[in-house]
Structures are given as C-alpha cells and as structure tokens.
Amino acid sequence: MKWTQTLIPTLKEDPSDAEVESHKLMVRSGMIRRLSAGVYSYLPLGIRVLNKVNAIIRDEMNSAGSVEVLLPALQSLSLFELSGRISAFGNDLLCMKDRHGKEVALSPTHEEVITDLIKNELGSYKSMPLILYQIQTKFRDEARPRFGVLRSREFLMKDAYSFDVDTDGLNISYKKMYDTYCRILNRCQLGYLVVEADTGVMGGDVSHEFMVPNSNGEDVIVKCSCCDYAANLEKAVAAQPETGEESVLEESKEVPTPKMSTIKDVSNFLGIEPKKMVKTLIYSYNNTHVAVLVRGDHDVNETKLAKQLSQDKIELADEKTVISLTNSPVGFAGPIGLKTHIIADSTVSTMKNCVVGGNKADTHIINANLERDFTVDQIADIRFVVKDDRCPKCKELLTISRGIEIGHVFKLGTKYSKTFGAKFLDKTGKEHPIVMGSYGIGINRIIAATIERSHDKDGIIWPIPLAPYEVLIVPVNIKDNTFMDTAKKIYDDLCRDNIEVLLDDRDQRPGFKFKDADLIGIPIRITVGKGYKEKGELEIKVRSNNKIYFSTPENLVREIKAIITSLHAK
Numbered sequence: 001m002k003w004t005q006t007l008i009p010t011l012k013e014d015p016s017d018a019e020v021e022s023h024k025l026m027v028r029s030g031m032i033r034r035l036s037a038g039v040y041s042y043l044p045l046g047i048r049v050l051n052k053v054n055a056i057i058r059d060e061m062n063s064a065g066s067v068e069v070l071l072p073a074l075q076s077l078s079l080f081e082l083s084g085r086i087s088a089f090g091n092d093l094l095c096m097k098d099r100h101g102k103e104v105a106l107s108p109t110h111e112e113v114i115t116d117l118i119k120n121e122l123g124s125y126k127s128m129p130l131i132l133y134q135i136q137t138k139f140r141d142e143a144r145p146r147f148g149v150l151r152s153r154e155f156l157m158k159d160a161y162s163f164d165v166d167t168d169g170l171n172i173s174y175k176k177m178y179d180t181y182c183r184i185l186n187r188c189q190l191g192y193l194v195v196e197a198d199t200g201v202m203g204g205d206v207s208h209e210f211m212v213p214n215s216n217g218e219d220v221i222v223k224c225s226c227c228d229y230a231a232n233l234e235k236a237v238a239a240q241p242e243t244g245e246e247s248v249l250e251e252s253k254e255v256p257t258p259k260m261s262t263i264k265d266v267s268n269f270l271g272i273e274p275k276k277m278v279k280t281l282i283y284s285y286n287n288t289h290v291a292v293l294v295r296g297d298h299d300v301n302e303t304k305l306a307k308q309l310s311q312d313k314i315e316l317a318d319e320k321t322v323i324s325l326t327n328s329p330v331g332f333a334g335p336i337g338l339k340t341h342i343i344a345d346s347t348v349s350t351m352k353n354c355v356v357g358g359n360k361a362d363t364h365i366i367n368a369n370l371e372r373d374f375t376v377d378q379i380a381d382i383r384f385v386v387k388d389d390r391c392p393k394c395k396e397l398l399t400i401s402r403g404i405e406i407g408h409v410f411k412l413g414t415k416y417s418k419t420f421g422a423k424f425l426d427k428t429g430k431e432h433p434i435v436m437g438s439y440g441i442g443i444n445r446i447i448a449a450t451i452e453r454s455h456d457k458d459g460i461i462w463p464i465p466l467a468p469y470e471v472l473i474v475p476v477n478i479k480d481n482t483f484m485d486t487a488k489k490i491y492d493d494l495c496r497d498n499i500e501v502l503l504d505d506r507d508q509r510p511g512f513k514f515k516d517a518d519l520i521g522i523p524i525r526i527t528v529g530k531g532y533k534e535k536g537e538l539e540i541k542v543r544s545n546n547k548i549y550f551s552t553p554e555n556l557v558r559e560i561k562a563i564i565t566s567l568h569a570k
Helices: 021-028 044-063 078-083 086-092 111-118 167-187 263-270 302-308 320-328 346-350 415-420 441-453 481-496 511-521 529-533 553-568
Strands: 030-034 041-044 074-076 094-097 104-108 129-137 154-164 192-196 204-213 219-224 230-232 253-256 278-285 288-295 339-344 354-359 363-368 378-380 398-413 423-425 431-433 435-442 471-473 502-504 526-529 538-542 548-551
Touching: 021 030, 021 441, 041 044, 044 129, 044 154, 044 167, 044 441, 074 078, 078 086, 078 104, 078 111, 078 415, 104 253, 111 154, 111 415, 129 167, 129 320, 154 167, 154 441, 167 204, 167 435, 192 219, 204 219, 230 378, 263 354, 263 363, 278 320, 288 320, 288 346, 302 378, 339 346, 339 441, 339 553, 398 415, 415 435, 431 538, 471 481, 471 511, 481 502, 481 526, 481 529, 481 553, 526 553, 529 538, 538 553, 548 553
Parallel strands: 192 230, 288 339, 339 378, 471 502, 471 526
Antiparallel strands: 030 041, 074 104, 094 104, 129 154, 154 435, 192 204, 204 398, 219 230, 219 398, 253 363, 278 288, 354 363, 398 435, 423 431, 526 538, 538 548
16 A cells, blocks of 8 residues: 555644543554544554454454354344343443334443344254354443543444353353453453453353553452462452451440541541541442441442342442431441441451441540441451452462453353243253353454553554554655665565555655654564665664664565564564
8 A cells, every 4th residue: 555545644743632642642643533522433544453453353253163243233222121231331321212212222232132133043952052253333321431442432342142051061162262362362462461350230150351451441450469360359359367366355435536537537536547447338229228347448349249239239328318327427437336237348357446436426436346346247358459468369469450451251141041031942852041151352442452552652563463554665755766666666576475565655754754654653664765775775674673674675575574474473
C-alpha cells in the first residue's frame, strides 16, 4: 500500500480528552476517530490491526475445534426478563422500542440468545460436546466511557459457548478454551496473567480472567509474591491472621468520642491503630437488614457479602434505617445489643479488646470482645484483601497491582439451560439440562493493552504479529528518481514475497516522515537516502530496539525476512 492511496491522518498533539497512552496514540497515529462518548470509527491502520487480532483468534478457535456463528446484535428484552438479568445489567443495558412497541436491547452479551437458539437444535447427547463462537459488536451504556477503547460503549468481542452433557465434559471444554486463550495472547506477544475471578452477572461457579498487568488498568490484581496464587480483588482471599498469644480480656467501658464518627478520627483520639477497631455497617436487601462487622482498616467486599446472603444486589442502608436499628447516628453503630442479623468477617473473630461503636451518639466502647460482650450469627470472608495480607496457599506476602482485563472464561453449568429449557436426551432417553460454559475476549482491548505495554515517547511499538504493516519504506526525496525508482523496486520485491509493506510516497521533509514512522510504529523501516547514493546501502531500522542494519538491494529481501522471523520468535 502507498501512503498517498490510503488514509493515515496523523496528529502532532495529544487529543484533549485522552487520559491514557493507548487512547492518545490510537488517535494521533490515525487509527481511530471519536464519533461520540465511547463510540469510535476505525480508520485503515486501525482496521488492519483489528483484522490481525481477528485472524489470530479465528485460527486458534478453529484449531481448537470450535465452530463460528453470527448472532444478532438486536435482542428481545423478554430474553433478559427470562434470565433475570435486567436488574443485574441495570442502566448499562441499552434498551429501546421498535415501531411495534416491542422492547428490544442492543446486545451486551449473548448467553440468552445462544441458549434460546440451541434449545431447539441439540436434542441428543450425540450432538455434544460442541463449542460455538462468534466475533460480534457488543453495547453497554457506560455511565462514564473513558480511556478510549478500553472502556467504550460499543466494542468488539469474541465470545464462545460450550455445550456438554455433564460436568466432566464442561471441565474438558473449559480447559480447552483456557489453553486456547493462552495461545491467542502468546501469539499476540501480549504479557498476561490468569487470575481467579468472580462470576458476576454471568453466573456459574468458576471463572478466570486474563489480565494484562498495567498501571492504567481499572482492575486490581492480587498475586502471591512466592507461589502461583492470583485473583482479582473481588475474588481474592487472604490467609487467616494468626491469633498470637492469648490476651487478657480487659473490662469493657464506654468512652466519649464527641463528633468522631470515622475510624481515623476515633483511632487518633484514642491513640490506637485502626486495626484495633471494628466497623459496624448496616446493609439492606429485599426489605431485610444485616449488620456487617469488619476490622477498622478493612473494607467490606460487597460481592462476597452478596454471595454469603445469596443475593444479586445489596446496598448500604439509608440514614433513617441505621438510626432505627442502632438508636444512634451514622458512624456510632456497634454490635453490642444490636437486634438484627450480624455477619462478621473472619478477621474479627481473632480480635481481642477491640473498640466498637456504642450505639449511642458520640460514644464508643473500648475492650469489647466477641462472645463475652456480643455475638454474631455468621463468620465469613467478606472483606477486600489489603497490602501485607498473606497468601491463602503458602502464607507468603500478597502483592496488589493493577491490570487490564482482556478475557474472561466461565463455567456456567445449567444456569441458562434450566431457565430456557435447553435439554437433551441421554442414552436411556432421560432428559437433562445442557451443561454450558462461556468464554469472552475483548478484541479492542487487546489492541489498547498492547499499546499501553509497548510504546515510547515517540509513538507505538507494534509487535510484528499485530502490526498494520510489517515494513515501512521511506524515500527521503520523492522528486529524486534514483530514490523513488529504488523504493518502488523494493516495494514490488517485498510484495511479491507476501511481506506487508507501506510505501511513504508523500512529498514531505525526511524529518516529518521519520516522526510519523515512529508514531505509527511499523516494526521495520527501510530508508532510501543519502547512504544509498554514496555507498549503495539501504538503512534498516528495527522499531522495537532501534537497532540499525545496512543492506544492499540484492540482499534486502533475505535480510528483511530474517528480521521478521526473529521478531515473530519473541
């Protein structure tokens, strides 16, 4: 392709609305343009990279024995009503009415559609195992789209669904897709980490996320500093802290804490560490209330709490409810004498002589102890892991970092098949619900995460498998026939050998062209310039390491092939 025959509108300045490097560079390099908040058009360079990712995904999915389909983006809202996920998606579900008054939604995901389809097609155990996949646009009405294509309202996903006769079959399909995702990301040369994850609105029992560690990521990764334990923050657990030496139970007593309703204020006033305090929080769900106890330096993990309560959604009680249950303003609730169901985090069970709210304005109680002064109805892991927690597997320190979620795999079990009546007959003619799995990977996110991890001050540094072109040819002066004739011959030679090449045939200064070359990040740059006239040598520059080689035109194709092979091997 010749630069003047395509559309690569590069920019010198960062867009004003861009917060992260991938967003800045995708716009500046002419890959994307913003239509509206969270909605982007892909230009020629961008679509070439998208197609590279799609090709890798299709190749690996097909090799794994899965079969491609295409499901509608427009879905009947009745499907989400049947699955019960309208409330789970909430305002993220982009809904409308058609001309007949029928409520429809733009697809955020396709579990409902694929299950509704497959219930009429897989009637026998002989039809399984089966894995179907698609590459399709998804829509989520994000309240705050940001970070370019990392959090957008419209995005491209590969999602797959497995169908098996039993749990053993699901485990095989799940492992197959897990391994396939590893191969996809390895081929994209994208460093990643697989972590245990919560199943969220998808449902099911087991899930894993494929994360790309990055400081701009919106997800939090908890990882052991020693063993292979890794989980996202919602799922992560820590080893139970050791009880230590037996403490003498001191006499409890009320202390005045005037207008001190926060952990920080009270701990400073009493001269104690926050970890010596217990927070009492009141939550509401289904017209029911529960008191939740966590250590003062910990926070409630509402995902874990909701699972303990077998609820899809919970929320902090309003001020009126708190006052009604505790007889005190918000900030002074405590477990002593509290007449409601109480759940305590497991760390609270090891605490001695702690400080709790006094259920009275401007009052706390010191030296409170579980069992002697108050009781709880349930002890469970309901908190977020924090720095200096220990690994649940090997007891070494856990580390906390950020990452970008690229893929997510789920064991759905029979959650959807039971709801939609997707059944099959076994060998004896007995009916069973189909056992399902779901597997999603974000195509746009692979691109953005690659740029987040692979760029410098001058622009993008594409790994060779995802690069829009493998080679960029830059003649320094297109008006010089020697330069242009040589550049065109190199272009033709490389094209004949199926090497993807872009020829910068613009009438621009060399420095301008070189800046654009670094910005768009093509892995190999061939410069036809002064050195060619003087020595008959062409300059070859590798973008990833800035190494420079020289070659004669006769040896150039062989040299370029060798460099491409070495870049693929990384």
